[in-house]
Amino acid sequence: MLYYLFEYLESQFSFPGASVFQFITFRAATAFILSLLISAINGKRIIAFLQKQQVGESVRDLGLAGQIQKAGTPTMGGIIIILATLIPVFLLAKLDNIYVIILIITTVWMGLIGFLDDYIKVFKKDKAGLKGKFKVLGQVGLGIIVGSMLYFHEDVTIKEQLPAAQQIIQENGRTTVFGAAHKSTKTTVPFLKDNELDYTKALRFLGEGYEQYGWIVFIFIVVFIVTGISNGANLTDGIDGLAAGSSAIMVVTLAVFAWVSGNIVFADYLDVMYIPNSGEMTVFILAFAGALIGFLWHNTYPAQVFMGDTGSLTIGGIIAVIAIAIRKELLLPILAGVFVIENMSVIIQIFWFKYTKNKFGAGRRVFRMAPLHHHFQKLSFHESKIVVRFWIIGILLAVLTIVTLKLR
Numbered sequence: 001m002l003y004y005l006f007e008y009l010e011s012q013f014s015f016p017g018a019s020v021f022q023f024i025t026f027r028a029a030t031a032f033i034l035s036l037l038i039s040a041i042n043g044k045r046i047i048a049f050l051q052k053q054q055v056g057e058s059v060r061d062l063g064l065a066g067q068i069q070k071a072g073t074p075t076m077g078g079i080i081i082i083l084a085t086l087i088p089v090f091l092l093a094k095l096d097n098i099y100v101i102i103l104i105i106t107t108v109w110m111g112l113i114g115f116l117d118d119y120i121k122v123f124k125k126d127k128a129g130l131k132g133k134f135k136v137l138g139q140v141g142l143g144i145i146v147g148s149m150l151y152f153h154e155d156v157t158i159k160e161q162l163p164a165a166q167q168i169i170q171e172n173g174r175t176t177v178f179g180a181a182h183k184s185t186k187t188t189v190p191f192l193k194d195n196e197l198d199y200t201k202a203l204r205f206l207g208e209g210y211e212q213y214g215w216i217v218f219i220f221i222v223v224f225i226v227t228g229i230s231n232g233a234n235l236t237d238g239i240d241g242l243a244a245g246s247s248a249i250m251v252v253t254l255a256v257f258a259w260v261s262g263n264i265v266f267a268d269y270l271d272v273m274y275i276p277n278s279g280e281m282t283v284f285i286l287a288f289a290g291a292l293i294g295f296l297w298h299n300t301y302p303a304q305v306f307m308g309d310t311g312s313l314t315i316g317g318i319i320a321v322i323a324i325a326i327r328k329e330l331l332l333p334i335l336a337g338v339f340v341i342e343n344m345s346v347i348i349q350i351f352w353f354k355y356t357k358n359k360f361g362a363g364r365r366v367f368r369m370a371p372l373h374h375h376f377q378k379l380s381f382h383e384s385k386i387v388v389r390f391w392i393i394g395i396l397l398a399v400l401t402i403v404t405l406k407l408r
Contacts, residue, residue, distance in 0.1 A: 078311020
C-alpha cells in the first residue's frame with residue numbers, strides 16, 4: 001500500500017524521497033526490519049493472549065531431558081510469523097505481482113491447515129490433531145493451485161540468453177543479451193555447465209504435440225516438493241529454535257537467488273536464468289526472514305512459545321514455493337538439507353522397524369529416536385547444542401548453495 005502511495009506522490013507531486021520506494025532493495029530491507037520488530041515486540045502480546053486462552057502444549061513423556069518441563073508452553077506461535085510477514089508485505093510489496101500473490105496464498109493456505117491441526121490438538125484435546133490424510137490433501141491442494149498459477153499465468157515467464165551471434169549492441173551501447181519473454185517449464189540443475197532441464201521433455205515418448213501435456217509433469221513436481229518440504233519443516237520443529245533458525249538461513253539464501261534471478265544485469269553476469277518480475281519476491285522473502293528471526297527472540301531455549309503446525313507447515317510451504325518460482329527447486333536437497341535429513345530419518349526408522357518386525361518378529365531401530373534431533377537428545381546432548389550445530393550445518397549448506405551460482 002505504501003508502495004502505491006509513494007508512487008502516486010512521486011508521479012503527481014515529485015514528492016522528495018518518494019522515488020526510493022521504486023527500489024526493491026530499499027523496500028526489502030525495510031520489510032525485514034519492520035517484520036523483525038513486529039515479531040519480536042508485538043510477539044509478546046500474542047504470547048500473552050495465547051497464555052490467557054490457555055493454548056498450552058501437551059507434552060508426552062518420551063524420556064527426553066527437559067521435555068516434561070515444556071508442558072503448558074503456549075503453542076500456535078506461528079501466528080506471530082504469519083502476521084509479521086504479511087503486514088510488511090501488504091505495506092511495501094507490489095500486490096499485483098503474480099509471485100507475491102502466490103506467496104500470500106501459500107502463507108494463508110498453509111497457515112489455516114496448521115492452525116486447524118493445532119486447534120484440534122489444543123481445544124479438542126486430540127493429540128493426533130488433524131488426520132494425516134486431510135493434512136496431505138491440503139498440501140496437495142496447494143501444490144495444484146501453485147503449479148497451475150505458475151504454469152498458466154501469462155506473467156510467469158523466463159528470458160533465455162541469446163547465442164553470441166544473435167546478441168545486439170544498441171545505440172546507447174548496451175547489449176541485448178536475453179531473448180523475448182516466454183512460457184517455459186525449464187528449471188536449473190546445479191553443478192552443470194548447461195544447467196537447464198525442461199520437465200516437459202519427460203513426455204517425449206508421447207510423440208508429436210507432447211508439449212501440450214507439460215502441465216501434468218510440472219504440477220506433479222510442484223505437489224511433490226510442496227508436500228515433502230512442508231512435512232520436513234514440520235518434523236524439524238521439535239526442539240527450541242531449531243525450525244525457525246534453520247528456516248531463516250534457508251530463506252535469506254533464497255532471497256539472494258530471487259533478487260539475482262529478477263535482476264537482468266546480475267542474471268547476465270552470473271549466467272543464471274532471468275525471470276522477469278521475480279525480484280519483487282525479495283520483499284516478501286526478507287519480510288519472512290525478519291519474522292522468523294524475530295520469532296527466535298521468544299523461541300530460543302527455554303522457549304516462551306512454540307510455533308506449532310501453524311508455523312512449521314507454513315514455513316515449509318513458503319520455502320518450497322519460493323524455490324519453485326525462481327526455478328531453483330533442485331537445490332532444495334542441498335539448501336533444505338536439514339529438513340531432508342529429518343524427513344529421511346523418520347522414513348528410515350519406520351521402514352527398518354517394519355522390515356525387521358516382519359523378518360525377525362521384533363522391530364529394530366536405526367536411531368534411538370526419530371526425527372534425528374531426538375536421537376541426539378537420547379545421546380544426552382543438550383538441545384541448545386543440537387540446535388546450534390544444526391544451524392552451523394545449515395549455514396554450510398547455504399554457502400554451498402550460493403556457490404552453485406558459479407560452480408559448474
